[in-house]
Amino acid sequence: MKKNGPSSFEDILFEIGTEELPATNLADIFEHENFFEAKLKNIFEEHRLLFGEARVWATPRRIVCFLKKAASAQMPRETMTKLLSREDAYAADGSPSEKLGVILKHRNLTAKDLVVSPLNGKDTVFVKKIEPVQKTAALLPGIFEAFVQSLSFPKNMRWDDSGITFPRPIRSLLCFYGNKSIPLAIGNLRAKNETFIFSKSRRLRFAVKDIGAYFQTLKKNGVIPDPSERKKTIREELEKLARVSGAKLYEDAFLLSEVNFLVENPHALSAPFGEEFLKLPLEVLAVSMARKQRIFSVVDGRGRLLPRFLAVLDGQAKEKQKKAISKNMENILHAKLQDSLFFYHEDTKTPLEKKRAELQNLVFLKNAGSMLEKSDRLARLAKALAGELGLGAADQKSLERAAHLAKADLLSLMVGEFPELQGVMGKYYARENGEDEAVAAAIGEQYLPRTVSDPLPATPAGSALSVLDKADLVVTAFGLGLEPTSSLDPYGLRRSAAAIVKIVLERKMPLSLDRLFQEYRPAPAPRQKLEAFFRDRLKAVLLEAGYKEDVVEAVLACGDFGALQAAHRRVEALSAIVREPFFAGARKVAERTVNILKGNKEKLPDRIDPSLFAEELERRVFERYEQFQKPITDAVRTGDFRLATSLYGEGFFAILDQFFDKVFVNAEDLNVRRNRLALLRAVRDLYVPHVADLSRIQAGVS
Incomplete structure (x- = not known):
């Protein structure tokens, strides 16, 4: 294996061709966080493979992974494993100790594998290992098999004896790195240089020679793999048809999301229905259409439903076919709306x-x-x-x-x-x-x-x-x-x-x-x-x-x-003042007091004892605390976080700068040390627990 990093970058394509996937499952995944995309990125990062952009798209019949500018090989990685301290590893003359010799023999190592490096101020012997670098093309079969098996759906099924599960049977696989076809297999299915597109209820096979040809084939046949682009196309077609009827599309985000994953080659049509059903509540009409037939409603300028519906077909249809489809939909809708009328009349007979x-x-x-x-x-x-x-x-x-x-x-x-x-x-x-x-x-x-x-x-x-x-x-x-x-x-x-x-x-x-x-x-x-x-x-x-x-x-x-x-309110107030001159001082006060108290495990006194002050600066900090305690507390209580922050910085920035420069907080005297920490805790607690831990805000960035 070569030990250098990537020398070139190419795009990666992986397609899972399936029987029709459940639209609601896809909508739940791709309309929100798209954790499939997150999984894809994570698995490539875990394999130390650089890439420019990673996308996962879906249609009812395919899931597509596309990575731009993926590295040709893994990034090199060096690991350091701690063995022994130097004094335990080597004798005074520099020869390996008996203990080190046993470890080297047991782990099949030589002296060339060892390095000495400081750890917590002490020279320590480590095993230095440079992991071998593998080519991306060789890793892709394992990566995509792991990716497919990691995808989780509400319900999966088995369709052969391979043990692979998925919501619907996987029927084809396609994988390219650049223009190179990658021979991978998932279960009993092997990848081929082909994809499939449905047209008029037929599954048509298309040969694919490279990534560019794949996307050209989809485009030529009207298939839009990117759900966001497909959704935009559907909405535009529906709105265009609605305008032709002098109407507006009735918003139904759930229906639009569902229809988006019922089609991959969207085309819209429009048809009327009987006006006698307009006596039903608008939501009843819209839902009757949307949920039973997945068709869209239209409204007039005042938001009143019109006796017309819109539907989205998967694939282009001739005018004669459109009329037949529209008539069939209208007949089914008529029956459904008759049911809805009956339900409404029956329900109103019994009070809530x-x-x-x-x-x-x-x-x-x-x-x-x-x-x-x-x-x-x-x-x-x-x-x-x-x-x-x-x-x-x-x-x-x-x-x-x-x-x-x-x-x-x-x-x-x-x-x-x-x-x-x-x-x-x-x-x-x-x-x-x-x-x-x-x-x-x-x-x-x-x-x-x-x-x-x-x-x-x-x-x-x-x-x-x-x-x-x-x-x-x-x-x-x-x-x-x-x-x-x-x-x-x-x-x-x-x-x-x-x-x-x-x-x-x-x-x-x-x-x-x-x-x-x-x-x-x-x-x-x-x-x-x-x-x-x-x-x-x-x-x-x-x-x-x-x-x-x-x-x-x-x-x-x-x-x-x-x-x-x-x-x-605190987030809003702080966001408005992060660039104010006084904010940096308040931030520094919080940072210093928070950090010095972070690792403290000693029980501190409830009250500060001025008699234990050994330095003049301690007394001055305490005087500042007594001077600013009430104004800061009052500002916090009334929600004036700008004033509270300003007073916090004004009151303590300069004095604490001197304090930390000249006073050794962790004094040897236990009582003095605890009293100093209690003093700093009091300064911290004037502001931090009630407003914000300003030490978490990046200096000069937000």
Whole structure:
């Protein structure tokens, strides 16, 4: 094996051709974090292979990995393994000791493999090993086999005796490094220089000579491998067709995401349906079309549904075929909408209050009681936390009533047919039952935001109910040990927690997580996990809002981050002053006090003893502490973090600079040393635990 690094760089292509993959699985993966892409990057980095860009794309029938400018060979790596101290390894005359000789013989090493290097101030003998460098082309078969086997889906299947599992059978493999075909195998299937494209229900084979030819073949046949590009194309075609009818596309982010992974060669069509169905609520019509036939609705300028639908086909169809497809869709839709009309009329015969009692027969989560118990819990939380949710008397009354009825629509025929209409139907049925509009609106908003593109609840009671409902799910799930893993989140707990954070921050609710958790009294272990979980969600929301990571980390490292609104205010305030002249001084004070106390394991006195001061600078620092204690504490208490930071730097930067220069903190006298550390702790604790650990903020960067 050669020992040098890469000498050239080429693109890499790997395609997994499959039978039709589940669209919802692909949407969950590629619409959010795309952890397939993260897996691909990680495996190449673990193999010490440099690359410029790594992408993983998917269509219903293929998963494509594409890396730009990948190195031709691994980067060299040198490892150092500690053996012995030099004095144990060699005799006085420099000859190997008996102990070293035994180690060399046992490990099949020679003196040439050894180097002497200092470790913690002591010369130490190490084994120096330069790992062999392998060519990329030789590594790719193993890399991609490991990559395929690492991909996790909600459900996998086996289709032959190879032991390989995947959501659908893998039917073809294709791999190139530059223009060189890579002979790899996964299970019983070997890679070939060919790809397949479906046209008119036929699987057509296309020979592929290199990476460029692969992408040309896809483009020529209308296949768009990149989901984001394909989604953009679908949206543009739908909006264009809607404009032809003088309408606008009705937004349905979930449907668009799903359809995006049902087609790889998208083409749209438009057709009418009967006006008699427009008496149904807009959401019912839209969902009836979207979920049963995956077709899109259109609305007029005032947001009213029009009697026309849009559909996306996989592949180009002739005009005659389009008409036949449209007519067939219209007939099916007519039958579905007749069912929806029947459900609506039947549901309105029974008030929500009467339906509510039957919630005892619905399970919330396994081992977590019924939906009636959850409904009762929401009503209790609404009463207990209304003040922390920022509600006045009228909104509190609406919240309590909405929480009481929130889950009753789960027993309706309409929600039984269309589960995604839960809450929405509760709103319409509450209106039919004569409930106040604020109550109906809150019931309708309790699940918002369902997706990242959804708006937040608009009403005070709706915002509060949404927070309580999501918090109940998250806290209960953690109590049952159902927290999400790195790749799976079946209960949508990350999404729920992020939504809670966003609503609390946007609506400026004074709610603290500590107060919320008090209502559940979770055991210590779930409580700690919950705090870490919400901390991560708060961090993600703040980073998404554009705040710098080091500023966010500085705030979350101390203080009560569970008071979400207060944590946000501290991040906002510090972000506005990081470039102010006084900030550098305050940062240095925090850095010096935090760092010197970081490794301290001694028990420090609760109070500073001035009689133990041995240096004039100790007394001066203490005087500064007494002088600035009240103004800084008052500024922190009133939320004037600019003033608090300014006073912190002004009060202690110069004096601590002198102190650390002239006073030896770790004095030999135990009492003097502990007293000095207690003094520095007092300076640190004036600011750091209440505002931010400024030592985490990069100097002059944020």
